[in-house]
Amino acid sequence: MRIESRQEFEAAVAAARQQGADRRREVLVCCGTGCLANGAAAVAQEFATRIEADGLDATLALHAKKTGCHGFCERGPLVVVQPEGILYTKVKPKDVAEIIDKTVAKGEVIPRLLYKDPTDKKAIEHYADVPFYKHQVRVSMRNIGRIDPADLDDALAHGAYAGLARALFDLTPDQVIAEVEASGLRGRGGAGFATARKWKATRKAKGERKFVLCNGDEGDPGAFKDRSIMEGDPHAVIEGMAIGAYAVGAREGYIYVRDEYPLAVEHVNLALAKARERGLLGDNILGTGFSFDLRVSRGGGAFVCGESSALMRSIEGKVGEPRAKYVHASDRGLFDLPTVLNNVETWSDVGAILEHGGAWFAKWGTAKSKGTKAFSLVGKVKNTGLIELPMGTTLRHIIFDIGGGILKDRPFKAVQTGGPSGGCLPADKLDLPVDYEVLTANGSMMGSGGMIVMDDRTCMVDVARYFLKFLVEESCGKCIPCREGLKQMLHIFDDLVEGRGKPGDIERIERLSRGMQLGSLCELGKSAPNPVLSTLQHFRHEFEEHIDAKTCPAGMCRELTVYQIIEDPCTGCHLCTRVCPTAAIAGKPKQKHVIDPALCIACGACFDVCPEDAIRFLPKKHEGGGHAPAGH
Amino acid sequence: MPRLVIDGKTVVAKEGTFLLQAARDAGIDIPTLCEHPAVEPYGGCRLCLVDVTRPEWDGWSKMVVSCLFPVEDGILVSTRSERVTQTRKVVLDLLLARCPETPLVQELAAEHGIDRTSYVPNPEPTDCILCGLCTRICDRLGTSAISSANRGVGREIAPPFHEAPPDCIGCLACAEICPTGFIQYQSGSARRVIWNKEFKMLRCPTCGRGHITEDQARYYDGRNGVPARYFEPCDACKRKEQAAIAVSLMAAPEGR
Ligand SMILES: Cc1cc2nc3c(=O)[nH]c(=O)nc-3n(C[C@H](O)[C@H](O)[C@H](O)COP(=O)(O)O)c2cc1C
Ligand code: SF4
Ligand code: FES
Numbered sequence: 039m040r041i042e043s044r045q046e047f048e049a050a051v052a053a054a055r056q057q058g059a060d061r062r063r064e065v066l067v068c069c070g071t072g073c074l075a076n077g078a079a080a081v082a083q084e085f086a087t088r089i090e091a092d093g094l095d096a097t098l099a100l101h102a103k104k105t106g107c108h109g110f111c112e113r114g115p116l117v118v119v120q121p122e123g124i125l126y127t128k129v130k131p132k133d134v135a136e137i138i139d140k141t142v143a144k145g146e147v148i149p150r151l152l153y154k155d156p157t158d159k160k161a162i163e164h165y166a167d168v169p170f171y172k173h174q175v176r177v178s179m180r181n182i183g184r185i186d187p188a189d190l191d192d193a194l195a196h197g198a199y200a201g202l203a204r205a206l207f208d209l210t211p212d213q214v215i216a217e218v219e220a221s222g223l224r225g226r227g228g229a230g231f232a233t234a235r236k237w238k239a240t241r242k243a244k245g246e247r248k249f250v251l252c253n254g255d256e257g258d259p260g261a262f263k264d265r266s267i268m269e270g271d272p273h274a275v276i277e278g279m280a281i282g283a284y285a286v287g288a289r290e291g292y293i294y295v296r297d298e299y300p301l302a303v304e305h306v307n308l309a310l311a312k313a314r315e316r317g318l319l320g321d322n323i324l325g326t327g328f329s330f331d332l333r334v335s336r337g338g339g340a341f342v343c344g345e346s347s348a349l350m351r352s353i354e355g356k357v358g359e360p361r362a363k364y365v366h367a368s369d370r371g372l373f374d375l376p377t378v379l380n381n382v383e384t385w386s387d388v389g390a391i392l393e394h395g396g397a398w399f400a401k402w403g404t405a406k407s408k409g410t411k412a413f414s415l416v417g418k419v420k421n422t423g424l425i426e427l428p429m430g431t432t433l434r435h436i437i438f439d440i441g442g443g444i445l446k447d448r449p450f451k452a453v454q455t456g457g458p459s460g461g462c463l464p465a466d467k468l469d470l471p472v473d474y475e476v477l478t479a480n481g482s483m484m485g486s487g488g489m490i491v492m493d494d495r496t497c498m499v500d501v502a503r504y505f506l507k508f509l510v511e512e513s514c515g516k517c518i519p520c521r522e523g524l525k526q527m528l529h530i531f532d533d534l535v536e537g538r539g540k541p542g543d544i545e546r547i548e549r550l551s552r553g554m555q556l557g558s559l560c561e562l563g564k565s566a567p568n569p570v571l572s573t574l575q576h577f578r579h580e581f582e583e584h585i586d587a588k589t590c591p592a593g594m595c596r597e598l599t600v601y602q603i604i605e606d607p608c609t610g611c612h613l614c615t616r617v618c619p620t621a622a623i624a625g626k627p628k629q630k631h632v633i634d635p636a637l638c639i640a641c642g643a644c645f646d647v648c649p650e651d652a653i654r655f656l657p658k659k660h661e662g663g664g665h666a667p668a669g670h
Numbered sequence: 671m672p673r674l675v676i677d678g679k680t681v682v683a684k685e686g687t688f689l690l691q692a693a694r695d696a697g698i699d700i701p702t703l704c705e706h707p708a709v710e711p712y713g714g715c716r717l718c719l720v721d722v723t724r725p726e727w728d729g730w731s732k733m734v735v736s737c738l739f740p741v742e743d744g745i746l747v748s749t750r751s752e753r754v755t756q757t758r759k760v761v762l763d764l765l766l767a768r769c770p771e772t773p774l775v776q777e778l779a780a781e782h783g784i785d786r787t788s789y790v791p792n793p794e795p796t797d798c799i800l801c802g803l804c805t806r807i808c809d810r811l812g813t814s815a816i817s818s819a820n821r822g823v824g825r826e827i828a829p830p831f832h833e834a835p836p837d838c839i840g841c842l843a844c845a846e847i848c849p850t851g852f853i854q855y856q857s858g859s860a861r862r863v864i865w866n867k868e869f870k871m872l873r874c875p876t877c878g879r880g881h882i883t884e885d886q887a888r889y890y891d892g893r894n895g896v897p898a899r900y901f902e903p904c905d906a907c908k909r910k911e912q913a914a915i916a917v918s919l920m921a922a923p924e925g926r
Contacts, residue, residue: 340821357817362713362738515800515818515825516714519757522764525823526789546788553760556733556753557716 040317042325044207047199050316054195062099063142064120068183070107070266071301073114077130081115084134100142103192106270106305107262108183109424110170113153118165118183125165126151156420156442170421173440175402177410178226178386179263179426182270187305190273190312198273199318201392205281206326209392211241214285218388220396222408227253227344227381228485229561230407230474233388236378239368240286243376248288250279251353251372251379254295254302255337255344258457259508261488263412264382266424268295268302271386272309276319276332278385281392283330286378290331292353297337306334341458341512345560346371346379348514359514360560381486383412403429407473411484417453417491418445430471433463437491446646448493452576456485458505458512459565461572462498481572483565495642497594498577499584503531505569513562520563523554527570536597537658539585547574593655596640600658603644605630607652614644614653672743677750689736690718693749700736700749701758701778703765704801706847709810711737712802716761717778721751733757755782763787771795774850797852800825804844804853812893813837816844816865834867840883874904881905 041047067073067082085102094100108116113127119141126137126148133151140146152161153168162168176182185192193199205214219234240248252275256264268275279291295303310332313319321329338358342348345360350372352358363370371377387409391399400408407429413436416422420442427436433453437443444450452462455472461482463470470476474484492501510524527550533539551567558564574581583589590598603614603623610628615621622638625631633644645653672683676693683692688711693700703715713735722739723731723746733754736747748754762779767789769775779785804827805817815838819828829835840862845853855864859880862869871880872887881904891898900919903911 342821362711362735364734364739511822513822515820515822516802517716518714518761518765518768518800519716521800521822521825522768522789523760526764526767529790549756550760553757553764557719557757557761559713559716559735 054191058195061101066118068108068116069104072111076114078115080131084131103186106182107266123165176426178383193273201389211285217396221391221399226383240378248376249372250291252293257341272306274386278388292335297339342514404473413487418493419491434468454490456483457488464576497592498573502573517559519554519557534584535595537588589657599640607650617643676747683741689739705737709806721748797850803847839885839889840869876907
């Protein structure tokens with residue numbers, strides 16, 4: 039039924055809440071892309087079948103809910119039993135009966151399914167006590183994992199559209215912008231531009247027809263925060279965009295979703311239909327006379343399509359290629375009409391800001407970076423996944439308290455933040471508070487919030503090369519500095535890791551970087567040297583060793599490294615022979631093993647598993663010579 | 671009319687023009703490769719970069735491409751600041767690596783003090799500088815028969831699927847506008863070949879010379895409303911008949 043007044047909205051929310059309260063027991067089954075890949079659908083199905091077959095909805099008032107991503111994908115499928123909030127990890131369909139019989143019916147915990155803290159191996163019962171969740175503050179992801187994204191009433195019961203209702207019933211467009219300004223919200227998609235400023239400019243721009251756009255292209259390798267929001271709480275995006283449209287005077291909008299995100303497209307489309315049906319979108323929203331509608335546009339399938347001008351061309355049906363322009367999208371954006379473009383997370387924050395007020399959001403954060411921010415924490419940490427934290431949290435807290443520290447307790451070496459155009463920060467930067475300015479000042483950036491943690495077994499030259507390889511494929515190739523510059527930069531890095539580095543390479547890298555930064559057409563090319571320059575800034579000695587000594591201090595560049603087994607500590611345990619991918623290691627049980635240098639590809643797998651520290655790596659040219667050991 | 675200063679010289683520019691034009695009108699030369707008056711500016715070659723500032727910016731300045739930057743009153747422009755020169759050099763050095771054997775590129779690079787590229791020269795030298803002029807002129811004419819394919823280093827100008835482009839009318843505009851002569855064609859009295867597509871020529875009934883393809887005549891007739899018979903006589907013969915044809919066109923402005 040359409041909601042057509044404030045009273046009707048309040049009544050709809052109250053009814054939805056009551057429905058939730060009537061379900062005394064609830065199991066939340068994570069059905070985000072990660073958990074689905076681990077078999078969550080079968081788990082959810084098993085709950086549904088049993089509830090249906092045994093009439094558990096009546097006897098236990100039990101309801102099983104398929105939610106979006108809880109962020110802790112590596113432990114999935116995840117199940118949370120409510121109201122206690124008991125978290126079960128790696129749940130299989132065969133566990134479902136036991137969960138119902140013991141936990142749901144009798145409140146008994148099943149120790150086998152609990153999460154065990156990798157640091158002290160202790161089992162933790164409650165969701166809220168797990169370190170990965172304990173420290174988080176969720177705003178943009180407030181309802182992910184709590185609601186069923188396909189159930190609009192469930193979303194309403196959890197506060198969805200309360201911000202829109204306040205904006206439309208109580209505030210003028212200028213007051214809405216003032217609220218966003220007071221929140222200090224800045225763009226979550228990369229550059230960190232003040233959201234209210236963009237909105238103001240678009241509001242002021244002349245023209246009857248204006249657009250609001252959502253950037254859900256999320257092209258950074260490994261990033262998945264925007265996908266999680268669109269899949270797990272699509273209403274938050276729709277609500278934010280409706281508020282933005284009201285503020286700037288737009289009646290139309292597009293949600294641009296990366297082509298590889300079919301589940302997000304499905305959930306967003308479903309949410310759009312339901313919102314329209316209830317009068318939360320479309321003509322005469324909530325009976326206020328304000329009309330606004332949204333459409334999904336499927337991404338062009340390239341990283342560069344996330345760039346603002348390329349994204350707009352792509353929605354127009356043209357090739358998604360950046361355009362050089364010196365007019366702002368707020369004046370001439372989509373179809374050359376005034377346009378606001380914001381990231382998925384930015385839009386999701388807007389609804390909460392309007393519901394709770396700008397000051398509420400601004401209570402978190404640092405002087406210039408307010409509120410909370412989503413990060414995807416990956417790499418060599420014990421707990422990986424998607425998290426949201428107040429701005430200004432230190433890198434150390436993120437990596438060691440939430441991430442649980444470095445895998446196998448190896449030494450921390452660097453954290454790469456900001457995606458392919460970000461940079462690497464070394465150990466002495468761990469106590470930096472994460473905000474836009476601090477990251478930029480230290481040669482990295484916020485970007486979309488990617489964090490890749492690296493241990494001492496990482497070659498920083500090779501890390502920079504990895505990002506170059508990504509970008510050289512993703513540059514659109516329109517302008518010379520980016521297209522040809524990336525290609526030549528990659529040549530230089532190929533030489534470095536393969537032992538062909540020469541004196542002067544560092545200076546060549548720096549000069550080329552500067553040319554690309556100043557000369558490129560769009561931000562892709564301008565920021566492409568960031569990973570290179572930040573590794574050079576913080577790990578210059580590694581570059582020098584690759585060039586001068588032709589050695590890789592991390593023992594990772596295969597052309598520069600040989601692995602050997604040291605006789606004394608080797609117990610002949612065979613572990614290394616099992617992991618060696620090329621069968622380069624030979625030896626009888628309980629006798630010293632040897633590595634055949636002809637077969638060894640210097641992957642370091644043996645080094646990583648050896649319990650006796652009996653493997654060492656040496657620079658290739660010192661092979662057999664025994665001096666200058668770079669390892670132990 | 672905006673007043674600006676370019677390299678110390680005060681210039682009064684026409685409203686709505688781009689900086690490159692204003693500089694040229696004032697006799698100041700800025701190197702370009704992807705700019706051409708027949709098509710919209712593109713901003714791809716990045717050679718026309720200049721530094722723009724204002725007195726109130728306290729020494730801060732921004733780099734823009736002059737082919738696309740609209741003139742503004744009161745700006746101070748430098749077409750040869752240190753960083754403009756350095757960046758231009760990097761760009762030309764990179765372009766020379768891509769096109770080590772292309773005379774136009776060699777000459778431009780030499781003018782900027784680069785005789786040999788400091789990067790790895792392209793093992794398969796090409797004359798295509800990817801300036802996009804050919805595709806833009808083809809779009810401008812409404813034919814859009816060729817376009818750029820692939821991203822990044824693999825980018826190239828090509829007809830769809832590398833086959834004879836179905837929409838090509840053999841007008842040679844792309845080959846004519848190409849600054850390096852990369853686009854090859856053969857054209858004779860009877861036939862013309864470009865992009866591996868063969869065209870029959872429309873022959874002048876007076877002198878027998880083939881001067882335009884049949885596809886062209888059909889295209890202009892269909893879209894631009896110029897009657898096909900306008901193209902029948904060749905230019906030389908036409909001059910003689912010109913007066914008569916002009917009259918006939920005026921009599922039938924819609925073409926047919
Ligand atoms: C190469 C490139 C890729 C980008 N990809 C994305 C993306 O996937 N998602 C996104 O929100 N912003 C992306 N951006 C940033 C957008 O251009 C734009 O700044 C952003 O969507 C604005 O929203 P915000 O102010 O809310 O951050 C990209 C920028 C560049 C240069
Ligand atoms: S900087 Fe790179 S991605 Fe951007 S326009 Fe130039 S070539 Fe394309
Ligand atoms: S002429 Fe301006 S970028 Fe090529």
